[in-house]
Amino acid sequence: DAGVIQSPRHEVTEMGQEVTLRCKPISGHDYLFWYRQTMMRGLELLIYFNNNVPIDDSGMPEDRFSAKMPNASFSTLKIQPSEPRDSAVYFCASSLRQARMNTEAFFGQGTRLTVV
Amino acid sequence: GDSVTQMEGPVTLSEEAFLTINCTYTATGYPSLFWYVQYPGEGLQLLLKATKADDKGSNKGFEATYRKETTSFHLEKGSVQVSDSAVYFCALLFSSNTGKLIFGQGTTLQVKP
Numbered sequence: 001d002a003g004v005i006q007s008p009r010h011e012v013t014e015m016g017q018e019v020t021l022r023c024k025p026i027s028g029h030d031y032l033f034w035y036r037q038t039m040m041r042g043l044e045l046l047i048y049f050n051n052n053v054p055i056d057d058s059g060m061p062e063d064r065f066s067a068k069m070p071n072a073s074f075s076t077l078k079i080q081p082s083e084p085r086d087s088a089v090y091f092c093a094s095s096l097r098q099a100r101m102n103t104e105a106f107f108g109q110g111t112r113l114t115v116v
Numbered sequence: 117g118d119s120v121t122q123m124e125g126p127v128t129l130s131e132e133a134f135l136t137i138n139c140t141y142t143a144t145g146y147p148s149l150f151w152y153v154q155y156p157g158e159g160l161q162l163l164l165k166a167t168k169a170d171d172k173g174s175n176k177g178f179e180a181t182y183r184k185e186t187t188s189f190h191l192e193k194g195s196v197q198v199s200d201s202a203v204y205f206c207a208l209l210f211s212s213n214t215g216k217l218i219f220g221q222g223t224t225l226q227v228k229p
Contacts, residue, residue, distance in 0.1 A: 004159075031215045042221035043160075043205065050215060091159055097215060101167065104150055105217050107159035 006092050006108035013115055018080040021111045024073055025094030033093040033105060034067055034077050043091075049075065050097075082115045089113070118143040120208045122220035129196055129227050137191040137223045139180075139206035148209040149173075149182055149189040152219070155202045163191075163204070196227045 005024040013019050025032050033048040047057040052069045060067070064083070069075040079086055089112050093105040123138040141147065148167045152160040164173030169184035178193045189206060206220040 033217060035219075043219040045216070045218055048216060056216060093160075093217075095215065095217070101148070104162040104165055107152075107161070109159045 004092055004094055004106050004108035006090075006111050008111060009109060011111060011113045013082055013113070015083055015115055016081045017115075018078065019082045019086075019113060019115075021077040021090050021092075021113070023075045023077070023092030023108060025075070025092070026096075026106055027073065029094035029096045029106075030072075031095045031097065031105075032069060032075050033091075033095075034075070035091040035093065037089045037091060037110070038087075046077070079113075082113075084115045087114050118147070118208060118210060118218065120206050120218060120220035122204075122206050122223050124221075124223070125203075126224040126226055129225070131198055131227055131229050132195045133227075135191070135193040135196045135200075135225065137204055137206075137225070139189045139191065139220060141187050141189065141206075141208050143187075143208055143210070145210075146184075149180070150207040150209065150217075151178070151180055151189070151191050152205040152207055153202045154205065154222070160205060196225070198227045198229055201225055201227045 007022045034046040037043045046059045047067045049069045067077045089110045091110045093107045095105040096103045119142045121140050150165045151163040153163045154160045164175040166173040166182035172181045180189050180191045203222045203224050205222045210216045
């Protein structure tokens with residue numbers, strides 16, 4: 001397997017524009033996580049899914065952020081409208097639940113978002 | 117609520133020095149514990165893990181022991197190398213059926229030749 005694949009790797013956009021980040025989890029994994037990493041706040045869990053269903057979105061900063069997982073092999077994180085303070089590295093990760101325990105999470109390379 | 121606290125960095129060491137990065141957690145039940153490493157420009161990679169009390173995780177010369185009595189999972193290495201320079205994250209997997217994984221704030225390690 002190629003691992004967790006995120007696209008794009010880098011995104012530069014103007015304030016007010018819509019941004020869509022994409023993630024393809026490892027095949028067969030049933031958990032998918034979206035994290036945001038900044039110098040100030042470290043690594044924050046935004047939302048996670050189990051079997052394509054959002055389980056906990058309490059980390060989503062505000063209504064401008066939304067995430068979907070239409071099927072087991074694809075998820076998106078959308079910011080609309082984007083603001084400069086959204087600039088960060090966004091990571092997607094996936095894991096598998098086996099024998100009532102979760103395996104470790106496998107991370108993508110991240111998307112570095114810059115909003116100017 | 118459940119949380120993970122790591123020692124603040126950056127930690128700067130000379131090559132072959134002994135490394136300790138402290139990690140303590142607050143959790144209900146019995147979480148699984150992990151150390152992840154992030155090299156510059158890359159995503160996080162699992163370094164080691166422990167799933168129950170007194171387990172010792174080890175990999176690439178790094179070790180950490182799951183101490184339930186002190187709610188700790190400190191990372192150690194006897195002799196660091198320049199190539200160990202990275203950011204290290206302690207993480208906790210909730211013991212309930214949620215699958216929720218949360219991280220400490222990360223500790224930057226810089227090893228000088």
